[in-house]
Amino acid sequence: MSRRMKGVRDWIFSQILSKSLVLPTPLSGGNSFYEEHRDENFNEQGLAHSASPAASPVPSDTSDSSYCSPSNQPSSALQQISGTENCQYQRKTNGRQKDTLAKVEDLQVKFFRLLQRLGQSPENLLVAKVLYRMHLATLIRAKESDLKRVNLGSSRARVIASQQEATGMPQLDFCCRVLVLGKTGVGKSATINSIFDQTKTITDAFQPATNCIREVVGTVKGLNITFIDTPGFLPCSTSNMKRNKKIMLSVKRFIRKSPPDIVLYFERLDLINSGYCDFPLLKLVTEVFGASIWFNTIVVMTHSSSSIPEGPDGYTINYESYISQCTNIMQQHIHQAVLDSRLENPVLLVENHPRCPKNIMGEKVLPNGQVWRSQLLLFCICTKVLGDVNSLLKFQNSVELGPANSARIPSLPHLLSSLLRQCPVSNLSGIDDEIEEILFSDKEEEDEYDQLPSIRILTKSQFEKLPKQLKKDYLDEMDYRETLYLKKQLKEDYRRRREKLLSTDQEILKNDNPDDQAPPEPVLLPDMAIPPSFDSDCPIHRYRCLAFNDQWVVRPVLDPQGWDHDVSFDGVNLETAAEVKKNVYASVVGQMNKNKQDFSIQSECAAAYFDPWGPTYSLGVDFQSTGKDMVCTVHSNTRLKNIKHNITDCGVSLTSFAQKYYVGAKLEDTVLVGKRLKFVLNAGRMEGPGQAAYGGSFGASLRGEDYPVKNDNLSLTMTVLSFNKEMVLSGSLQSELRLGRSLKASVSANLNSRKMGQICIKTSSSEHLQIALVAVFSVFKALSRRKATKNMVKEVVD
Ligand SMILES: Nc1nc2c(ncn2[C@@H]2O[C@H](COP(=O)(O)OP(=O)(O)OP(=O)(O)O)[C@@H](O)[C@H]2O)c(=O)[nH]1
Numbered sequence: 001m002s003r004r005m006k007g008v009r010d011w012i013f014s015q016i017l018s019k020s021l022v023l024p025t026p027l028s029g030g031n032s033f034y035e036e037h038r039d040e041n042f043n044e045q046g047l048a049h050s051a052s053p054a055a056s057p058v059p060s061d062t063s064d065s066s067y068c069s070p071s072n073q074p075s076s077a078l079q080q081i082s083g084t085e086n087c088q089y090q091r092k093t094n095g096r097q098k099d100t101l102a103k104v105e106d107l108q109v110k111f112f113r114l115l116q117r118l119g120q121s122p123e124n125l126l127v128a129k130v131l132y133r134m135h136l137a138t139l140i141r142a143k144e145s146d147l148k149r150v151n152l153g154s155s156r157a158r159v160i161a162s163q164q165e166a167t168g169m170p171q172l173d174f175c176c177r178v179l180v181l182g183k184t185g186v187g188k189s190a191t192i193n194s195i196f197d198q199t200k201t202i203t204d205a206f207q208p209a210t211n212c213i214r215e216v217v218g219t220v221k222g223l224n225i226t227f228i229d230t231p232g233f234l235p236c237s238t239s240n241m242k243r244n245k246k247i248m249l250s251v252k253r254f255i256r257k258s259p260p261d262i263v264l265y266f267e268r269l270d271l272i273n274s275g276y277c278d279f280p281l282l283k284l285v286t287e288v289f290g291a292s293i294w295f296n297t298i299v300v301m302t303h304s305s306s307s308i309p310e311g312p313d314g315y316t317i318n319y320e321s322y323i324s325q326c327t328n329i330m331q332q333h334i335h336q337a338v339l340d341s342r343l344e345n346p347v348l349l350v351e352n353h354p355r356c357p358k359n360i361m362g363e364k365v366l367p368n369g370q371v372w373r374s375q376l377l378l379f380c381i382c383t384k385v386l387g388d389v390n391s392l393l394k395f396q397n398s399v400e401l402g403p404a405n406s407a408r409i410p411s412l413p414h415l416l417s418s419l420l421r422q423c424p425v426s427n428l429s430g431i432d433d434e435i436e437e438i439l440f441s442d443k444e445e446e447d448e449y450d451q452l453p454s455i456r457i458l459t460k461s462q463f464e465k466l467p468k469q470l471k472k473d474y475l476d477e478m479d480y481r482e483t484l485y486l487k488k489q490l491k492e493d494y495r496r497r498r499e500k501l502l503s504t505d506q507e508i509l510k511n512d513n514p515d516d517q518a519p520p521e522p523v524l525l526p527d528m529a530i531p532p533s534f535d536s537d538c539p540i541h542r543y544r545c546l547a548f549n550d551q552w553v554v555r556p557v558l559d560p561q562g563w564d565h566d567v568s569f570d571g572v573n574l575e576t577a578a579e580v581k582k583n584v585y586a587s588v589v590g591q592m593n594k595n596k597q598d599f600s601i602q603s604e605c606a607a608a609y610f611d612p613w614g615p616t617y618s619l620g621v622d623f624q625s626t627g628k629d630m631v632c633t634v635h636s637n638t639r640l641k642n643i644k645h646n647i648t649d650c651g652v653s654l655t656s657f658a659q660k661y662y663v664g665a666k667l668e669d670t671v672l673v674g675k676r677l678k679f680v681l682n683a684g685r686m687e688g689p690g691q692a693a694y695g696g697s698f699g700a701s702l703r704g705e706d707y708p709v710k711n712d713n714l715s716l717t718m719t720v721l722s723f724n725k726e727m728v729l730s731g732s733l734q735s736e737l738r739l740g741r742s743l744k745a746s747v748s749a750n751l752n753s754r755k756m757g758q759i760c761i762k763t764s765s766s767e768h769l770q771i772a773l774v775a776v777f778s779v780f781k782a783l784s785r786r787k788a789t790k791n792m793v794k795e796v797v798d
């Protein structure tokens with residue numbers, strides 16, 4: 001049972017807690033009054049002892065008329081507060097407008113009184129949980145000066161409650177409205193009758209009994225309950241659904257003025273099985289009443305003593321396991337209806353049959369020994385109390401149900417670090433300034449490859465015959481030659497591109513003789529890896545994609561985790577890059593995904609102008625859909641290369657998301673020392689609504705001798721990010737090495753001043769089959785994080 005209650009509220013409160021521990025918010029109402037009031041109260045404490053503790057009813061402008069009678073106090077061990085304090089409490093909570101904390105305290109007193117009446121101990125796990133959540137919620141909303149009072153709250157309320165129960169004064173004023181929903185004949189009206197232990201509403205075994213919505217009011221153990229009995233829904237079918245919708249809409253109209261505190265959704269336990277088909281009904285309830293109806297819904301299963309159906313193998317199933325199976329089925333269907341799996345609605349078992357076994361007190365008992373009536377009352381009280389705390393402390397709309405909406409506020413440090421990391425759109429023309437500088441820095445190497453003596457290429461069998469040492473020498477020689485050859489190719493390539501940049505338009509026309517150019521060969525694009533599934537369409541018969549020219553590449557995209565592969569793919573990917581005008585290049589990369597539930601689009605468009613003698617200007621626009629919103633970023637870069645061995649880059653960006661704008665700017669300088677060493681220094685700022693983040697980084701990288709043909713490198717980076725008066729320093733190391741002719745390794749590690757870090761080692765070998773990834777491990781210093789959270793909790797509690 002306690003497990004069942006876990007769900008929603010646990011989650012809500014954990015959400016609230018995590019949110020508010022970061023930013024403790026003051027009480028929402030009447031703070032200034034409260035402070036004043038507290039001071040008075042403290043001053044009064046001394047006086048109160050001398051003041052007459054005469055028992056007199058205190059007039060009240062609120063519903064709680066309090067009565068102070070120290071002579072009637074029970075001498076319980078819990079008696080921690082004196083009668084005079086109790087008097088103060090009474091006086092304090094009367095005659096004036098109560099502050100929020102006082103209202104929560106009142107609610108706690110009522111809760112303890114009800115528990116006493118139901119014979120439930122406050123040590124009951126469910127009760128303890130409710131008290132704990134009330135306490136947490138109050139802590140979150142409380143101001144620092146109130147913390148002492150909040151911490152005392154529950155034990156104080158308990159004593160006051162037992163005093164009030166002993167005297168019977170003031171009268172307990174607690175009422176809840178309960179809406180019952182469910183199919184016809186499941187036992188809604190019968191349950192209402194069972195709760196009141198009298199026939200208050202008609203039931204019928206053979207035909208729908210409740211024809212209109214009506215309120216059934218009564219008192220159980222001093223608790224005023226108003227049930228809203230509704231006509232049952234008809235079994236799911238297209239024509240019935242219209243009628244069901246009509247019923248729901250009329251219920252919705254009925255409860256508009258005074259909404260229920262609790263909703264009981266009824267099902268018959270003996271009719272739930274794996275073929276349970278009431279999903280359309282749950283969906284319709286969600287549609288009509290809104291997903292939030294499930295927050296306060298308890299699933300009630302009637303006929304709980306009925307004989308349990310046999311399992312598929314013909315054996316009877318154990319009662320507990322059958323119930324947990326039914327609970328899972330119901331919860332899963334609710335998750336699907338709400339499109340949110342975070343909910344965990346409590347499930348209650350009920351048996352209305354008059355012959356249901358009873359205990360010596362005359363209460364109906366289920367096969368598992370549960371006394372269901374008091375259990376149901378307890379669940380209702382807990383739900384109502386938590387709901388009241390939520391609305392008192394204004395937590396009501398803090399959580400939204402529904403499909404995971406990734407519409408979160410972007411974090412400024414994240415935006416800033418991605419701006420700092422962003423590479424300018426320099427490679428559109430195929431020229432990278434750094435590589436170009438390295439390639440042409442060494443003039444002597446110019447024709448090294450051409451000066452090499454010729455070598456006889458061996459066939460495979462000839463190679464096999466060589467002795468081991470010669471084999472190695474031969475491979476080394478081939479490797480060396482390959483590197484030189486690739487370097488030469490790259491140089492020629494760069495030279496050609498550079499000439500093209502410098503050439504005039506006429507020269508281009510001259511060179512681009514259309515007769516010389518044969519239409520490009522279509523290239524078969526690699527097929528997508530399709531996960532094994534029961535898709536009807538076999539991948540072998542799938543149409544493959546051909547790329548006809550290198551200007552437009554359009555490919556289908558398949559999300560292996562996607563829902564339906566009816567058309568073999570969920571999205572389309574498009575890429576294009578072209579020289580629009582002389583020295584002006586543009587590229588568009590986009591992907592669009594669509595399935596039954598969401599539609600997402602992502603695109604990056606960029607244009608760059610390359611001045612052969614000077615700077616490079618670029619402008620880019622990125623779009624990305626996140627849930628219902630769209631993140632749009634416009635960024636611009638200017639890359640200057642005025643001094644040899646030095647590249648300066650300035651960038652600005654503007655991000656818009658959910659009608660908020662984030663502006664960022666960065667400055668970066670790259671210095672090349674020789675061919676192999678590079679230093680990068682950058683700094684930037686990102687500003688959002690009312691906030692700003694600053695940051696910068698310094699990096700050094702050492703490249704291997706054969707860079708850029710071989711990518712051996714080692715780089716160290718130090719980054720500092722400052723946001724909200726907090727500074728995080730982090731260092732990272734990245735390295736890529738060739739350990740042998742066929743063995744490569746890459747290592748990356750980072751650590752920050754919050755003691756969080758990660759190490760990642762990857763090795764790949766072309767010889768040892770597919771053991772490409774030998775080790776990847778990550779170490780997160782979650783402990784330090786937990787420690788920080790603990791400290792914060794401590795601060796709040798202290
Ligand atoms: N054995 C058994 N019978 C039940 C239980 N609950 C209800 N019934 C019987 O089921 C029949 C229908 O119950 P109702 O309470 O009228 O059902 P309802 O959900 O109110 O139906 P509508 O008013 O038509 O929506 C009655 O004959 C009840 O006695 C139960 O827990 N066990």
Ligand SMILES: [Mg+2]
Binds near residue numbers: 188190202203229230
């Ligand atoms: Mg009925």
